[in-house]
Amino acid sequence: MPCPAFPDGFDFTDPDLLQHRVPLPEFAELRRAEPVRWIPQASNLAGFQDEGYWAVTRHADVKYVSTHPEIFSSYLNTAIIRFNEHIERDSIDVQRLILLNMDPPEHTRVRQIVQRVFTPRAIRALEDNLRSRAEAIAASARAHSGSFDFVTQVACELPLQAIAELIGIPQDDRAKIFDWSNKMISYDDPEYAITEEVGAESATEIIAYAMNMAADRKQCPAKDIVTTMVAAEDEGNLSSDEFGFFVLMLAVAGNETTRNAITHGMHAFLTHPEQWELYKRERPATTAEEIVRWATPVNSFQRTATQDTELGGKQIKKGDRVGLFYASANHDPDVFENPDAFDITRDPNPHLGFGGGGPHYCLGKSLAVLEIDLIFNAIADAMPTLKPTGDPRRLRSAWINGVKELRVSTG
Numbered sequence: 258m259p260c261p262a263f264p265d266g267f268d269f270t271d272p273d274l275l276q277h278r279v280p281l282p283e284f285a286e287l288r289r290a291e292p293v294r295w296i297p298q299a300s301n302l303a304g305f306q307d308e309g310y311w312a313v314t315r316h317a318d319v320k321y322v323s324t325h326p327e328i329f330s331s332y333l334n335t336a337i338i339r340f341n342e343h344i345e346r347d348s349i350d351v352q353r354l355i356l357l358n359m360d361p362p363e364h365t366r367v368r369q370i371v372q373r374v375f376t377p378r379a380i381r382a383l384e385d386n387l388r389s390r391a392e393a394i395a396a397s398a399r400a401h402s403g404s405f406d407f408v409t410q411v412a413c414e415l416p417l418q419a420i421a422e423l424i425g426i427p428q429d430d431r432a433k434i435f436d437w438s439n440k441m442i443s444y445d446d447p448e449y450a451i452t453e454e455v456g457a458e459s460a461t462e463i464i465a466y467a468m469n470m471a472a473d474r475k476q477c478p479a480k481d482i483v484t485t486m487v488a489a490e491d492e493g494n495l496s497s498d499e500f501g502f503f504v505l506m507l508a509v510a511g512n513e514t515t516r517n518a519i520t521h522g523m524h525a526f527l528t529h530p531e532q533w534e535l536y537k538r539e540r541p542a543t544t545a546e547e548i549v550r551w552a553t554p555v556n557s558f559q560r561t562a563t564q565d566t567e568l569g570g571k572q573i574k575k576g577d578r579v580g581l582f583y584a585s586a587n588h589d590p591d592v593f594e595n596p597d598a599f600d601i602t603r604d605p606n607p608h609l610g611f612g613g614g615g616p617h618y619c620l621g622k623s624l625a626v627l628e629i630d631l632i633f634n635a636i637a638d639a640m641p642t643l644k645p646t647g648d649p650r651r652l653r654s655a656w657i658n659g660v661k662e663l664r665v666s667t668g
Contacts, residue, residue, distance in 0.1 A: 260294075261286035268296055269312050269582060270303065270339040275556060276653035281597075284585035287314040293569030296580070303655075304340030304349060310559065310578040311571065316589040316609065318569050319581045322560055323613030329560035329579055331617065332360040338559040338580050339655035348457065354502045357510065357558075357617065364616055370495055371503050372620055374423060374482050380623045383422055384631075390418050391631040395639035399667055404646040407663040412519040415632050416512045419624060424504065425470070425481045437463045438508040460505055467504035471497040507621075513657060514554040515625045518610075519632055520649070520660045521552030525599045527645045527665070532601055537637045544601040545629040550608035551599050553584040556658045558617075583609045584658065642668035 261283070269280060287294055297309040313319055322329045335349055335358040352358050356367050373379070394414045398405065417431040426434065440459035471487040475497075478484045487500050495503065525548065526533040536544060562577045573579065586609045588596040593603075611619035619625070636643065646666050652659030 260291045261289075268298060269580065270296075270310075270557065270655045272339075272653045272655045275655065275658070276651050278651075279553075279556065279584050279658060281584065281588055284314050284582060284588065287312065288585060288589060292318060293571045293573075295571075302342050303338065304342060304344040304346075305334060305578065306346075307576075307578065310338065310580045311568070311573060312580050312582060313568065314582050314585040315569065316586040316592045316607075319583065319586040319609055320613045322568070322579055322581055323609075323617065324615035326360050326364075326560075326616055328563055328566055330360050330563050331358050331364075331558075331560060333561035333563070333576075334559065334578055336558040336560070336617070337656060338557050338578070354498070355506050356503065357506055361616055367495070367499060367503075368616070368620070370486060370493065373485060375620050375624060377623065379423070379482070380627060383419065383624070384627060386422060387415065387419055387628065388631050388635075391415055391628075391635040392639070394632070395635035399639045401667065404664050404666045407523055407665045408516070408520050408660060409662075411632070411636070412523070412663075413512075413516045415519070415628050416515040419515075419628055420507055420511050423482065423624070424507070425479075425483050430466075433466070434463065434508055434512070438512050441509060463505045463508050464498075464501035467501040468497045470504075471495070471500040510619070511621050511624070513659065515628055517554040517657065517659050518549050518552040518625070519629060520663055521554070521658070522548035522629065522633065523636070523643070523665070524645070524649055524660070524663055525551050527643065529599045532599055536601055536633065537641055540634060540637070541602050543604050543606065544633065545626045546606045546608065547599065547601045547603045548629055548633075549610035549625070550587045550593075550603070550606060552658065553587050553608075553610050554658050555610075556584055556654075556656050557582045558612075558656070581613060583613075586613070640667050644668055 263283060267283070274280060292315040294312050295309060296312050300306060300308060313322060332353055335352050337352070340349060356364065356371065359367065394411055398410045401410070413435060417435055418428065420426065420434070421428050421431050437459040441456050470483055474484045474487055478488050486495050487497065488494060526536065557580050559581065560579045562573045562575050562579060564575050566573050590596055592607060611622045644666050645664070647664035649660045650662040652661050
């Protein structure tokens with residue numbers, strides 16, 4: 258098949274492109290003709306001293322890379338596919354302390370500790386509380402007499418409250434976590450006028466906040482998750498530093514991603530009213546998974562080849578960066594029937610919105626699915642006639658499929 262021709266300089270991680278759309282037509286072309294394709298970049302454009310990356314677009318190939326960490330490392334260049342061109346290498350390397358950017362066996366050790374937070378028992382214990390919170394969020398939003406922003410009034414609230422509930426952050430502090438996490442990922446968006454330095458300072462604030470929590474629990478143990486994770490460090494628990502970086506990861510992986518899934522899901526319902534009517538009537542258990550497939554809140558992560566290898570008929574050299582494009586995988590017609598349809602009854606639904614499997618499969622999947630189920634049930638009950646009053650305003654970001662604002666009204 259002939260290779261697709263794209264304009265010179267076309268880059269699937271270009272934040273200007275992603276501020277306007279996810280490049281699904283271009284992904285479709287690559288899956289058809291060149292599912293693993295070299296994307297050139299000017300040296301250091303993404304913060305790396307190289308000449309570009311391999312774009313991986315098929316579902317099967319994304320899964321293969323994800324499940325072979327011995328060949329494709331998260332540690333060497335981190336999982337973030339594009340930083341600001343002015344970032345110093347030291348600022349990239351320090352992010353290796355985050356679970357997302359570790360490889361086995363260190364990743365295995367830390368994950369075994371932090372997954373205590375996400376046991377089925379721990380998630381079930383949150384359900385009644387989070388249901389009440391979801392209902393309160395929807396009721397509060399319903400009280401608006403005119404147009405309001407769905408992102409700030411609805412979508413952001415439950416993920417923040419869930420994290421606070423999960424690890425014992427006082428609810429009064431959730432606004433701090435929201436502000437810090439926003440600044441961490443918004444440095445590419447000029448509207449926020451946030452520099453890399455401000456983003457780094459916000460990350461430091463989150464880490465310091467969490468380390469203080471850990472220190473308090475070590476001095477005064479309580480019957481909570483933080484105590485079980487950090488007390489008796491020599492018995493296989495987290496150090497204060499490790500706990501700080503874990504909370505940093507939660508602030509993005511457990512907050513920004515779920516918030517954007519909820520926002521994209523609401524927009525999908527508003528633009529597919531027959532699906533909204535179906536949801537209100539039947540509440541299918543398959544809804545949350547389809548919302549995550551449709552939303553794909555993380556556009557892409559990357560891996561770095563630890564050795565020469567072959568993928569999709571292309572020779573990948575040791576040290577090459579490999580971009581995993583989850584939105585493309587989630588629209589692969591070899592896996593999904595009618596992939597461009599938003600279908601809340603889709604089953605099976607082997608989407609990669611929580612990752613491609615392997616060691617980095619999303620720890621908080623069960624919690625995210627619960628939050629999405631609870632908030633849409635609450636919205637359907639409290640605001641069944643919700644209407645859009647404007648188009649979504651997208652975040653300028655190289656890797657987060659984010660929405661800054663979605664104006665709606667209750668009818």
